[in-house]
Amino acid sequence: xxxxxxxxxxxxxxxxxxxxxxxxxxxxxxxxxxxxxxxxxxxxxxxxxxxxxxxxxxxxxxxxxxxxxxxxxxxxxxxxxxxxxxxxxxxxxxxxxxxxxxxxxxxxxxxxxxxxxxxxxxxxxxxxxxxxxxxxxxxxxxxxxxxxxxxxxxxxxxxxxxxxxxxxxxxxxxxxxxxxxxxxxxxxxxxxxxxxxxxxxxxxxxxxxxxxxxxxxxxxxxxxxxxxxxxxxxxxx
Amino acid sequence: xxxxxxxxxxxxxxxxxxxxxxxxxxxxxxxxxxxxxxxxxxxxxxxxxxxxxxxxxxxxxxxxxxxxxxxxxxxxxxxxxxxxxxxxxxxxxxxxxxxxxxxxxxxxxxxxxxxxxxxxxxxxxxxxxxxxxxxxxxxxxxxxxxxxxxxxxxxxxxxxxxxxxxxxxxxxxxxxxxxxxxxxxxxxxxxxxxxxxxxxxxxxxxxxxxxxxxxxxxxxxxxxxxxxxxxxxxxxxxxxxxxxxxxxxxxxxxxxxxxxxxxxxxxxxxxxxxxxxxxxxxxxxxxxxxxxxxxxxxxxxxx
Ligand SMILES: Nc1ncnc2c1ncn2[C@@H]1O[C@H](COP(=O)(O)OP(=O)(O)OP(=O)(O)O)[C@@H](O)[C@H]1O
Ligand SMILES: [Mg+2]
Numbered sequence: 140x141x142x143x144x145x146x147x148x149x150x151x152x153x154x155x156x157x158x159x160x161x162x163x164x165x166x167x168x169x170x171x172x173x174x175x176x177x178x179x180x181x182x183x184x185x186x187x188x189x190x191x192x193x194x195x196x197x198x199x200x201x202x203x204x205x206x207x208x209x210x211x212x213x214x215x216x217x218x219x220x221x222x223x224x225x226x227x228x229x230x231x232x233x234x235x236x237x238x239x240x241x242x243x244x245x246x247x248x249x250x251x252x253x254x255x256x257x258x259x260x261x262x263x264x265x266x267x268x269x270x271x272x273x274x275x276x277x278x279x280x281x282x283x284x285x286x287x288x289x290x291x292x293x294x295x296x297x298x299x300x301x302x303x304x305x306x307x308x309x310x311x312x313x314x315x316x317x318x319x320x321x322x323x324x325x326x327x328x329x330x331x332x333x334x335x336x337x338x339x340x341x342x343x344x345x346x347x348x349x350x351x352x353x354x355x356x357x358x359x360x361x362x363x364x365x366x367x368x369x370x371x372x373x374x375x376x
Numbered sequence: 377x378x379x380x381x382x383x384x385x386x387x388x389x390x391x392x393x394x395x396x397x398x399x400x401x402x403x404x405x406x407x408x409x410x411x412x413x414x415x416x417x418x419x420x421x422x423x424x425x426x427x428x429x430x431x432x433x434x435x436x437x438x439x440x441x442x443x444x445x446x447x448x449x450x451x452x453x454x455x456x457x458x459x460x461x462x463x464x465x466x467x468x469x470x471x472x473x474x475x476x477x478x479x480x481x482x483x484x485x486x487x488x489x490x491x492x493x494x495x496x497x498x499x500x501x502x503x504x505x506x507x508x509x510x511x512x513x514x515x516x517x518x519x520x521x522x523x524x525x526x527x528x529x530x531x532x533x534x535x536x537x538x539x540x541x542x543x544x545x546x547x548x549x550x551x552x553x554x555x556x557x558x559x560x561x562x563x564x565x566x567x568x569x570x571x572x573x574x575x576x577x578x579x580x581x582x583x584x585x586x587x588x589x590x591x592x593x594x595x596x597x598x599x600x601x602x603x604x605x606x607x608x609x610x611x612x613x614x615x616x617x618x619x620x621x622x623x624x625x626x627x628x629x630x631x632x633x634x635x636x637x638x639x640x641x642x643x644x645x646x647x648x649x650x651x652x653x654x655x656x657x658x659x660x661x662x663x664x665x666x667x668x669x670x671x672x673x674x675x676x677x678x679x
Pocket of ligand 2: 180181182301
């Protein structure tokens with residue numbers, strides 16, 4: 140699903156974003172991206188979205204070579220990628236329903252299918268009773284569910300999450316993570332950049348650790364900074 | 377569905393920024409209204425038998441006794457002058473025809489002979505040259521001057537020529553003012569659209585993220601500028617046409633009606649710049665608006 144081959148991204152003037160980074164994330168994988176602040180996690184996610192161009196190396200996403208993908212085709216790439224961010228990125232003047240519908244509307248989805256898909260996805264994330272609330276009327280965890288709903292409403296093959304639980308208390312965060320796991324079960328590849336040590340340790344999923352733009356660890360069933368033996372809490376969600 | 381989305385977004389932006397939008401509409405209004413005034417003035421100078429531009433014409437009447445040789449001599453003399461743009465020969469019969477057209481058949485039918493002289497109508501290149509050219513016929517033996525006068529040569533008075541010169545100058549100034557306000561309009565619309573882009577930056581970010589196409593993101597802003605320009609220009613077209621109509625009717629009701637002012641048509645009409653006042657100005661307004669939007673988008677909306 141995602142292939143990075145010896146990718147380097149240096150910001151002006153000479154800040155390392157990512158350095159000689161190689162990895163392969165298969166279809167249906169669930170992977171965590173961990174590392175200290177400034178280690179290049181967000182840079183990697185932006186490269187996958189083609190918000191940034193690499194200085195060197197090759198990037199393939201969902202069968203597309205991003206190095207040769209024309210600017211005009213970038214929107215089509217992004218329609219295949221759902222995105223969730225720490226700050227939710229909801230429109231404050233639109234209701235929960237409208238926020239999700241908006242994402243469909245702007246890619247030209249017919250009105251009838253919007254009316255069908257939005258309630259369906261909102262029920263999946265457990266927000267059927269909040270459809271008419273505005274973002275500031277619901278909790279942070281609920282806002283993040285709206286943003287997950289928006290990212291997943293079209294069932295994209297790839298879902299990227301950049302610190303999705305960064306603004307949320309640990310208990311609520313578990314719920315969000317469970318949601319991502321459920322999404323992963325439908326066959327969607329999920330990549331989560333996070334600082335949430337406890338969460339990564341519990342989940343025992345694949346872990347990619349970055350340090351100053353370099354990949355220093357890639358473990359199939361890892362913890363935040365070492366392999367863990369503990370029984371995963373979230374195994375059966 | 378898509379168009380209604382763009383329209384809704386554009387109208388939303390206009391509502392949010394209505395003070396700026398008003399300022400932009402007024403600027404477009406001024407720019408296009410001045411252009412409209414130039415069009416009306418120009419049309420009235422160009423057309424109509426008694427219009428001012430015809431006053432750069434010199435009429436040289438030919439003595440009946442001069443005969444064909446006299447006529448030919450005059451023709452050669454006129455043709456040799458570099459200042460002359462064009463000239464026409466009006467025979468005695470032509471003159472009579474014209475007279476009939478203007479005053480009716482009845483007077484003419486009672487005349488035993490045709491009293492009207494033949495003439496040359498001469499157009500010069502420049503209003504300033506009228507005097508010089510006219511003077512060359514004052515002493516010409518073939519010209520129908522009464523003894524001791526030069527009344528066989530008719531041309532516009534100096535004041536009329538001055539007035540024409542002034543109107544030309546005013547027109548040039550108006551073109552410049554149209555241009556200046558046009559530039560101001562583009563800048564104001566561009567600022568307004570920039571504010572809209574800023575106000576909608578969250579929406580834009582989300583649209584990019586979920587894969588809206590670049591043009592989908594741009595259209596509401598293009599439309600916003602376009603509509604702002606269009607509204608200003610349509611109001612200007614109506615205002616100019618209304619003033620034109622009012623002045624036309626006022627002149628008709630006074631003894632100035634020999635000026636034969638014309639109304640520049642609001643709508644399509646054969647024989648004019650094919651679009652009429654409304655379309656001409658609307659086109660300009662729409663262009664100003666769209667160009668303003670495009671400026672704003674190129675600077676502030678990387679997609
Ligand atoms: N637009 C930019 N211009 C210049 N430098 C940048 C830019 N974006 C990021 N960087 C730098 O690149 C490095 C990697 O940044 P990145 O945002 O990828 O880190 P991160 O792992 O996401 O950090 P965090 O955990 O704090 O979100 C940092 O040193 C950062 O300062
Ligand atoms: Mg980051």
